Amino acid sequence: MLNSFILLAEHFIIPIAFLFWQLRKYYRSTLDIIIMTALVGVYVARLFYTGEWYMYGYALRYVYLVLFILITIYVFIKHKSLPFNIQRHPREKFGFFFFGLFILVFLGITIWAYLGQSFSGKAIPLQFPLKNGKYYVIEGGDSPVINENHRLPPVPEKYSLAFVKLDNAGKRAAGYFPEKLSEYYIHGETVYSPCDGIITTVVDSLADYTPPESSLKDDELLGNYIIIQNGEYSVYLGCLKQGSITVSSGDTVTAGLPIAAVGNSGVTREPHLSLQVTRPSVVPDFPWSEEGVPILIEEQFLTKNQRVIRP
Numbered sequence: 001m002l003n004s005f006i007l008l009a010e011h012f013i014i015p016i017a018f019l020f021w022q023l024r025k026y027y028r029s030t031l032d033i034i035i036m037t038a039l040v041g042v043y044v045a046r047l048f049y050t051g052e053w054y055m056y057g058y059a060l061r062y063v064y065l066v067l068f069i070l071i072t073i074y075v076f077i078k079h080k081s082l083p084f085n086i087q088r089h090p091r092e093k094f095g096f097f098f099f100g101l102f103i104l105v106f107l108g109i110t111i112w113a114y115l116g117q118s119f120s121g122k123a124i125p126l127q128f129p130l131k132n133g134k135y136y137v138i139e140g141g142d143s144p145v146i147n148e149n150h151r152l153p154p155v156p157e158k159y160s161l162a163f164v165k166l167d168n169a170g171k172r173a174a175g176y177f178p179e180k181l182s183e184y185y186i187h188g189e190t191v192y193s194p195c196d197g198i199i200t201t202v203v204d205s206l207a208d209y210t211p212p213e214s215s216l217k218d219d220e221l222l223g224n225y226i227i228i229q230n231g232e233y234s235v236y237l238g239c240l241k242q243g244s245i246t247v248s249s250g251d252t253v254t255a256g257l258p259i260a261a262v263g264n265s266g267v268t269r270e271p272h273l274s275l276q277v278t279r280p281s282v283v284p285d286f287p288w289s290e291e292g293v294p295i296l297i298e299e300q301f302l303t304k305n306q307r308v309i310r311p
Contacts, residue, residue, distance in 0.1 A: 004177060011051055015064050018043055023071050031085045037072050039099050042106035044068045049113035050145050053305055054136045058170030061305065109145055116143025116150075117303045119159070123294035124233050124277050126194035127255045130262075131310050133189070134166040138272060141303035142294070149276075154283065158292030160276035161302055165189060173270070179211055181264055187271040191237055191260040193253045194275070197230035204245040206265040215267050222274060223266020226259060233293060238274035239266050 018040045027033050044064045053061040088096075119142045128135075139162040144150045149157035164172040165186035174183040181187045206224050209215065215223070222238030226245060229235075241263025247253060264271040278290035294301060302308065 007052060007055065011047065011053075011056060011060075015044060015047060019064070019067055019071055022068075022075065027075070027079050027082060029084060029086050030079070030082050033075055033079060033082070035096065035099055035103075037075070038103050040068060041072075042103050042110060045110045046106045046113070049110060049305065051305070052138070053170075054138055054164055054166065054172040055176055056171070058136070058166060058307065060170075112143050113141075113145045113304075116141035116146050117301070118142065119294040119301055121294065123296045123301065124195075124230070124235075125296045125299065126235065126275075126277070127192070128297050128308055128310055129192050129194045129237060129275060130163065130165070130186075130189055130273065130308075131192060133185075133310060134170075135163050135186075135308045135310065136166050136172065137302050137304055137306045137308070138162045138164055138172075139304060140306070141301075146304035153286075154281065154288075154291035156278045156288055156290045156292050157276055159294045160274060160292065161295060163273045163275070163308075164271070166307070177211065177270075181208060181210065181271060184211075184264075184271040186262050186273065187264065188241065189262045189273075190258050191240065191262060191273060193228060193255055193257045193259050194237075195228060195230045195235055196254050197228040197235065197252075199226060199247050199249055199251045199253060200229045200234070201225070201227040202245055202247065202249055204240070204243060207242055208264045208271075209268065211264065211270045214269065215265070217267075220265075221267045223268060224260075224263060225266075225274075228253060232279050234278045234290065236274070236276045236278070238276075239263060239268050239272055241265070 022036050022040045025036055048061060048065060139147050141147045149160045151158055166172055167185055172185060204224050206220060222236060224240040224242055225236055225238035227234050227236055241261040242265060244261035247259045262271055262273045277293040277295055279293050281289055281291045
């Protein structure tokens with residue numbers, strides 16, 4: 001319940017209050033307008049990149065951007081005759097310092113999210129493992145602010161991806177936090193092999209949890225999963241539905257072959273498909289024997305809040 005309120009405040013109460021404040025504020029100088037514009041702008045930009053828009057509707061991601069641009073234009077035109085600056089009371093200067101600190105923090109987060117949309121090094125090309133619908137990246141990228149599994153060392157989960165399915169309204173479920181698995185549009189969707197390779201590991205015994213329940217065991221992080229060996233790369237498909245896996249260890253698969261269904265097993269908040277790729281670590285004496293590898297889906301490096309539409 002608390003998490004739901006925090007998300008609602010972050011996505012609705014705070015940005016709406018900021019935009020209303022920007023529109024109705026009493027300005028005495030152009031500098032006031034610039035600082036207020038920067039204050040609201042960095043919050044809106046941060047929310048654009050890092051918000052959980054699959055919960056509320058994909059189109060809402062752009063509403064605040066449009067409103068911010070329109071309000072900014074209106075405010076500057078309305079107050080174009082103001083002086084650039086005026087004499088300030090010490091308390092006002094302290095307020096400027098506080099606003100500046102807020103701006104720097106959220107600007108830093110926004111830049112970190114933006115830079116996380118690209119990567120360095122070698123990536124593995126894969127086919128998208130789902131078909132027939134609109135899918136959404138809820139975790140992905142080369143930055144911890146847009147990918148909760150990202151770490152600065154090359155840990156196995158560093159470049160992992162997580163997908164949900166959207167309806168025509170851009171939402172991933174019937175409601176905000178439904179408890180029925182059937183109300184999540186991705187639950188039960190067929191998973192297709194993203195590459196050619198040999199199946200090396202299959203786990204298919206873990207039950208699907210009912211949201212918001214989840215496994216608390218570290219060794220069940222991926223839930224039911226499949227590992228496909230593709231040359232030096234190990235391709236993981238996780239959080240699969242119990243009893244849905246149709247391949248066995250030692251089987252040879254080709255890209256596009258149906259091999260499982262999406263479930264809600266493992267350490268998970270709700271039904272989604274997890275995809276990650278690893279290769280043997282090149283760092284001597286590193287705690288993990290495998291390191292995460294960037295993934296290219298049809299030559300695109302997918303990051304949080306991107307959509308993928310597949311026939």
